[in-house]
Amino acid sequence: MRRLGVPFAAIVLLAASPAPQAGPEAHAHWAVATDDAKAQDLFDRGLAMLYAFDAGEARVAFAAAAQRDPDLAMAYWGQAEADTIDINEPSTREGEVRGRHAVAEGRAHLAHASPEVRALLEAIAKRYGKGSLKERYASYADAMSAYSKAHRDDPNVLTVSAFAIWNAEDVLLDRRGAATPKAGEMLDDLDRALVLEPANLGAHHLRIHLLEMLRRAKDAVPDAEALDSYSYPPGESHLPHMAGHIWARVGEYDRLIDDNERAVENDRAWFALGNGPGQQYMKLYHDHDLDFVAYGLTTEGRNDEARAAVATEDARMQMRVALRLHEYARVRGIEPGKGGDVAFMHAIAAARSGDAEGAKTEAARARKEGYADDVFLTGVLAQAQGQTETALRDLERAYDDNKTRLGGDPKTSWELPIGENYAVALLSAGKAAPAESVFAAELMRYPNDPRLEWGLAEARKAQGKDDAAARAAYRAHWKGTRDLTLADLG
Incomplete structure (x- = not known):
C-alpha cells in the first residue's frame, strides 16, 4: 500500500500524462x-x-x-x-x-x-x-432508495442509489421477461440523472449494464456513444470498455475493437505509472478488455491482429486466442500440467487433435478443481469419440445454459462460442434444419457476426434453400484473408 503522502505525487504525474485518445476528457x-x-x-x-x-x-x-x-x-x-x-x-x-x-x-x-x-x-x-451481507445490501439499497426519492435534483445521488439497488437485487427480469419494479426504479433514477447531467459517467456506465441485462441493448446506444466520445486519464479504462458491451450486442465489431484497444492502452499507461492500489485493482479488468479485443478481431477474421494483440500478454490470454483459431498444438504447449481453466483448454485441444487419452487426463485435472463447463467439455469429448448423439445432447444443454443462466455475454465463452459449436455439431451431423435454427437464433443475439452468417448460409445450402442473403451478409462483414470453412467454426 502507498503511504498517505504519495497519492499527491501520483496525481500530479497523471495530470501531465497524455490522454489515450483525442476528444474532451471525461x-x-x-x-x-x-x-x-x-x-x-x-x-x-x-x-x-x-x-x-x-x-x-x-x-x-x-x-x-x-x-x-x-x-x-x-x-x-x-x-x-x-x-x-x-x-x-x-x-x-x-x-x-x-x-x-x-x-x-x-x-x-x-x-x-x-x-x-x-x-x-x-x-x-x-x-x-449488522446482519448478513445480503441483508446489509438490502438495508443500504432501501436507505438510498428512500433518500433518492426525496432528492430528485442530484444526479450523483440518483446514480449511487441505482448502484446500491443493483447490488441488493438477485433478479431484474420477472418470469414474463419484463423488468422488475426495482429494475424500473434503477432505470428511472439513471434516466433522471442524465437529464440533470448528460455527461454523468456513472449513470451511463450502469445504464449499459442494466439495459443489457433487460435485453434492451439498443436502448443503451446513446450511453455507448457518450462513453465512446471522451478521452480518459490512465486508470479509467473500464469506461471506454463499457461501450463495447453495446457494440457487441448490436454487431458493431470495429467499434467494439477500437474502444477496447483504447481501454488496453489506458491500462498500460496506468500500469507504467506504478503499482499502487489503483493499478493493482485494475489488473482485475485488464484481461476483460483484452477479451473484447480478441473477440472482435477473431469474429471478423483479423487473426494476425488478434495474435499480435496478446503477444506480450499472459500465457492464458495467448491460449484463448490460439483456441479460438484452432491452433491446438500451440494451446497444448502453454502451461502444461496446470489445472482449472488451463486444463479445460488443454482437454479441448487434445480432443480435437485426436488424442482421446490426453483429453481424458486433462478433463479429469480440470474437474478436480471444479471447473464449471463440465457439460460442454463432456460434449466435446463425446464428439471426438464419434458419439454423435451424446455429443449433441450435451452441447444442447450447454447452449441452453448459456442462453439463460449465463446470459450470453460474448466474453463468457468467446474462445469457444457455445452456440456456434452446437450449430456446427448439428450441421456436421447432417442436421441442417436445426443447425439453421441455431445459427439464426445466435445472429439475433450477436448480429453481423460473419462466422454465424457463413454457417447460416451453409445450413440453408445443405437444405436446398436460398442462401444468397446470408452469403452476402457474410461477405460484407468478413475481413479474413481466406474464406471460412466448416473446420474454422466452433
Whole structure:
C-alpha cells in the first residue's frame, strides 16, 4: 500500500500524462462542503474512479481529500462507497474492514456536516452494519432508495442509489421477461440523472449494464456513444470498455475493437505509472478488455491482429486466442500440467487433435478443481469419440445454459462460442434444419457476426434453400484473408 503522502505525487504525474485518445476528457463532479479547492478536485477524482470501477484509486483520492480537509465527511463516505460500488466485486474481506473504519471516521467528523451528508453517511453505514451481507445490501439499497426519492435534483445521488439497488437485487427480469419494479426504479433514477447531467459517467456506465441485462441493448446506444466520445486519464479504462458491451450486442465489431484497444492502452499507461492500489485493482479488468479485443478481431477474421494483440500478454490470454483459431498444438504447449481453466483448454485441444487419452487426463485435472463447463467439455469429448448423439445432447444443454443462466455475454465463452459449436455439431451431423435454427437464433443475439452468417448460409445450402442473403451478409462483414470453412467454426 502507498503511504498517505504519495497519492499527491501520483496525481500530479497523471495530470501531465497524455490522454489515450483525442476528444474532451471525461470528468466527474459532486460539489462537497469544503473551502479547499484541492480537496474538491481530489473528491471529484475519487468520484470519477468510482464510476470507472477503479476502486483502489478511488480510495487513494478520497483519503487524500480527507487529509487535506479532515472535516470533509463526504471523503469518508467515498472511501466506504469504494468498497461496494463495483457490481462485479462489491465485497472483499479487506473491504469490509476498510468500509467500517471509513464509516467510523466519517461519523467522527460530522460537526459541520449538512443533513444531506449525514443522511448519506448513515445510509452507507447500513452497508457495513449488522446482519448478513445480503441483508446489509438490502438495508443500504432501501436507505438510498428512500433518500433518492426525496432528492430528485442530484444526479450523483440518483446514480449511487441505482448502484446500491443493483447490488441488493438477485433478479431484474420477472418470469414474463419484463423488468422488475426495482429494475424500473434503477432505470428511472439513471434516466433522471442524465437529464440533470448528460455527461454523468456513472449513470451511463450502469445504464449499459442494466439495459443489457433487460435485453434492451439498443436502448443503451446513446450511453455507448457518450462513453465512446471522451478521452480518459490512465486508470479509467473500464469506461471506454463499457461501450463495447453495446457494440457487441448490436454487431458493431470495429467499434467494439477500437474502444477496447483504447481501454488496453489506458491500462498500460496506468500500469507504467506504478503499482499502487489503483493499478493493482485494475489488473482485475485488464484481461476483460483484452477479451473484447480478441473477440472482435477473431469474429471478423483479423487473426494476425488478434495474435499480435496478446503477444506480450499472459500465457492464458495467448491460449484463448490460439483456441479460438484452432491452433491446438500451440494451446497444448502453454502451461502444461496446470489445472482449472488451463486444463479445460488443454482437454479441448487434445480432443480435437485426436488424442482421446490426453483429453481424458486433462478433463479429469480440470474437474478436480471444479471447473464449471463440465457439460460442454463432456460434449466435446463425446464428439471426438464419434458419439454423435451424446455429443449433441450435451452441447444442447450447454447452449441452453448459456442462453439463460449465463446470459450470453460474448466474453463468457468467446474462445469457444457455445452456440456456434452446437450449430456446427448439428450441421456436421447432417442436421441442417436445426443447425439453421441455431445459427439464426445466435445472429439475433450477436448480429453481423460473419462466422454465424457463413454457417447460416451453409445450413440453408445443405437444405436446398436460398442462401444468397446470408452469403452476402457474410461477405460484407468478413475481413479474413481466406474464406471460412466448416473446420474454422466452433
